[in-house]
Amino acid sequence: MEIVVLLKQVADTEARVAPTADGLGVSTGEAKKIVNPYDEFAVEEALRIKQEMGGSVTILSAGEDKAAEAIRTALAMGADKGVLISDPAVAASDGLGRAKILAAALKTMTFDLILAGLRAVDDDSHLVGPAVAELLGIPHVGGVLEVTVEDGSVLCLRAADSGQARVKAMLPALLTAQKGLNTPRYASMIGIMQAKKKPLQTLSLADLGISPDSVGRVAAKTLTKTFMPLPKRAAGRMIEGETAQEKAANLAKALKNEAKVI
Amino acid sequence: MSSILVFAQTRGGRLTVVTAQALSLARQLADKSKASVVCAIFGDAPPDAKAFASTYGADKLLVAAHQALASYEAQAFTNAAADIAAKIAPEIIILGATADGRDVAARLCARLDCALSMDCLAVEEKDGALLATRAQYGGKILASEELTGKPAILVIRPNAFAAIENKKDCAVEEIAVNPGDCKAQVLEVVAGPEGKAELTEARVVVSGGRGMAGADFDCLEKLAKLLGGAVGASRAAVDEGWRPHSDQVGQTGKVVAPDLYFACGISGAIQHIAGMGSSKCIVAVNKDPDAPIFAKADYGVVGDLFEVIKALCSEIEK
Ligand SMILES: Cc1cc2nc3c(=O)[nH]c(=O)nc-3n(C[C@H](O)[C@H](O)[C@H](O)COP(=O)(O)OP(=O)(O)OC[C@H]3O[C@@H](n4cnc5c(N)ncnc54)[C@H](O)[C@@H]3O)c2cc1C
Ligand SMILES: Nc1ncnc2c1ncn2[C@@H]1O[C@H](COP(=O)(O)O)[C@@H](O)[C@H]1O
Numbered sequence: 001m002e003i004v005v006l007l008k009q010v011a012d013t014e015a016r017v018a019p020t021a022d023g024l025g026v027s028t029g030e031a032k033k034i035v036n037p038y039d040e041f042a043v044e045e046a047l048r049i050k051q052e053m054g055g056s057v058t059i060l061s062a063g064e065d066k067a068a069e070a071i072r073t074a075l076a077m078g079a080d081k082g083v084l085i086s087d088p089a090v091a092a093s094d095g096l097g098r099a100k101i102l103a104a105a106l107k108t109m110t111f112d113l114i115l116a117g118l119r120a121v122d123d124d125s126h127l128v129g130p131a132v133a134e135l136l137g138i139p140h141v142g143g144v145l146e147v148t149v150e151d152g153s154v155l156c157l158r159a160a161d162s163g164q165a166r167v168k169a170m171l172p173a174l175l176t177a178q179k180g181l182n183t184p185r186y187a188s189m190i191g192i193m194q195a196k197k198k199p200l201q202t203l204s205l206a207d208l209g210i211s212p213d214s215v216g217r218v219a220a221k222t223l224t225k226t227f228m229p230l231p232k233r234a235a236g237r238m239i240e241g242e243t244a245q246e247k248a249a250n251l252a253k254a255l256k257n258e259a260k261v262i
Numbered sequence: 263m264s265s266i267l268v269f270a271q272t273r274g275g276r277l278t279v280v281t282a283q284a285l286s287l288a289r290q291l292a293d294k295s296k297a298s299v300v301c302a303i304f305g306d307a308p309p310d311a312k313a314f315a316s317t318y319g320a321d322k323l324l325v326a327a328h329q330a331l332a333s334y335e336a337q338a339f340t341n342a343a344a345d346i347a348a349k350i351a352p353e354i355i356i357l358g359a360t361a362d363g364r365d366v367a368a369r370l371c372a373r374l375d376c377a378l379s380m381d382c383l384a385v386e387e388k389d390g391a392l393l394a395t396r397a398q399y400g401g402k403i404l405a406s407e408e409l410t411g412k413p414a415i416l417v418i419r420p421n422a423f424a425a426i427e428n429k430k431d432c433a434v435e436e437i438a439v440n441p442g443d444c445k446a447q448v449l450e451v452v453a454g455p456e457g458k459a460e461l462t463e464a465r466v467v468v469s470g471g472r473g474m475a476g477a478d479f480d481c482l483e484k485l486a487k488l489l490g491g492a493v494g495a496s497r498a499a500v501d502e503g504w505r506p507h508s509d510q511v512g513q514t515g516k517v518v519a520p521d522l523y524f525a526c527g528i529s530g531a532i533q534h535i536a537g538m539g540s541s542k543c544i545v546a547v548n549k550d551p552d553a554p555i556f557a558k559a560d561y562g563v564v565g566d567l568f569e570v571i572k573a574l575c576s577e578i579e580k
Contacts, residue, residue, distance in 0.1 A: 013513045014533075017399045026399070096371055096375070126365075130336060134373055161273050161362040165334070166452075168447050170445040180507030221376060221377035221410050221411045225406045228395075236561060238561075239561055247563050248563075248570055251563055252574060255545070261522040
């Protein structure tokens with residue numbers, strides 16, 4: 001099994017997020033960068049499948065040079081090699097642009113299975129996985145909770161609108177990982193040492209034959225114009241009362257008469 | 263005439279609330295640009311589909327009844343959606359940001375090579391430009407996006423837009439689509455618990471955290487039932503195994519914005535606030551008067567959550 005995991009480096013979820021002064025960007029303060037939590041599920045699942053079936057796990061990420069750290073984290077967990085597409089055009093692209101960049105790279109690689117996260121917890125686009133599958137013309141199963149690889153196909157349980165659905169997809173296929181799929185392992189000390197020696201290739205858009213005006217800001221059809229802070233909430237108040245009963249009565253009154261929500 | 267296309271979504275054989283909201287948004291946008299609203303439905307249409315589409319302002323209902331569209335599969339639905347889009351050539355496509363809705367929209371966006379705004383909260387047309395507002399970072403910040411080219415796909419967050427009745431004469435037509443020779447197949451759909459409101463669509467969400475101290479969520483279930491809402495959880499409660507992953511609210515869980523949110527035994531970590539901070543009214547119940555959640559709440563109650571919630575249920579039952 002040749003497995004590729006699409007992995008994005010994102011700001012730590014602890015980050016306090018605010019628009020930059022010009023409103024054109026996002027400041028995450030001093031927050032460190034982490035592997036997108038949904039992509040950790042994808043890496044873990046890839047490693048489990050490899051353990052069972054053999055093969056290799058390649059981590060593919062598009063971003064800035066710093067994203068190499070996130071790839072190393074996945075290599076330390078046990079992945080075999082990494083590919084980083086480092087180009088300023090990545091950050092300037094819309095979700096579809098990023099999918100095009102990743103799909104172009106995947107076309108130069110061999111794979112039976114691609115794993116991605118359901119969503120990146122920074123842009124929350126929920127877009128790149130299915131879009132990559134479409135660009136490659138392969139089936140995908142979104143939001144998987146269980147994965148079993150069979151001969152030439154993959155059997156998944158996914159979180160669907162109407163409950164859960166069992167879906168069988170022919171390989172090659174792409175899956176997006178939903179929370180609940182597994183519990184990602186931590187990298188061991190040995191893993192971290194070994195990761196330093198594992199191959200990590202860095203490519204530019206030119207290496208992939210992608211013309212700079214087919215992606216990036218010029219090509220983006222979905223263009224972020226401004227970032228805005230959330231509207232300020234009015235200060236709340238504490239509900240008074242001697243006993244739980246009194247407090248509950250006062251709360252019920254407030255919800256009925258003031259907030260008019262019950 | 264130009265048109266706006268809405269993909270109807272069903273759950274358990276019924277058209278969903280977010281479909282009514284999508285139709286209402288389509289109607290509003292269409293009235294401004296003198297466009298027509300076309301609603302398309304995949305698989306077997308529920309018996310009330312025509313009445314529903316007509317009530318929320320559709321001019322036409324297209325029924326794409328095909329065996330391969332009986333339950334959601336990404337490629338089949340994308341192929342069918344692209345067929346319909348090719349026939350209608352809509353300016354805008356609208357659908358609800360549910361698990362299946364987001365999934366098909368993302369794939370369709372790549373197929374049509376077009377703009378898409380995921381989980382949008384507000385939409386406006388200004389000087390000929392289509393602008394959508396959406397949250398990022400799990401709800402920590404808002405972004406305004408411009409969608410250029412045609413069509414533009416708007417995937418709307420449930421309950422962010424009102425469902426407005428606006429009766430139109432709605433013609434029904436069958437439409438032939440080709441779901442294609444698909445390489446994936448739905449073997450079985452395991453329906454969720456009957457009548458359980460989906461977290462992101464519920465008007466009231468009652469969440470419990472580590473303060474629940476166990477898997478007994480009965481008092482929260484009862485309050486949710488009394489108020490017609492759903493039960494959510496913090497990641498701590500999910501990680502303890504007290505609640506399923508699908509109940510998690512927060513930056514790495516679901517983002518909810520109900521009319522009324524209860525945070526019971528939840529301290530108010532930044533990742534949790536991200537997922538519920540836009541709720542219209544927030545109530546926090548915590549025994550620690552210094553819990554950070556109180557700074558985000560409209561109403562704070564210091565006390566034991568089991569006592570307070572039980573008493574609140576009795577108050578509401580009165
Ligand atoms: C990568 C990452 C992603 C994360 N994503 C999420 C996410 O999506 N959603 C999320 O919720 N968290 C998330 N977290 C976790 C988050 O940081 C907090 O750890 C978590 O929200 C804490 O849950 P809690 O408030 O239930 O528990 P605690 O912080 O332990 O708080 C429990 C609270 O219950 C109160 N309490 C105890 N007993 C009672 C009682 N009888 N009556 C009333 N009050 C009582 C206590 O005073 C305390 O305030 C994430 C963390 C990381 C690192
Ligand atoms: N720049 C990127 N590099 C690699 N994978 C990515 C990138 N952006 C998104 N992905 C993958 O696509 C998933 C969904 O991302 P998004 O569409 O941004 O919410 C992520 O969980 C990753 O698996």
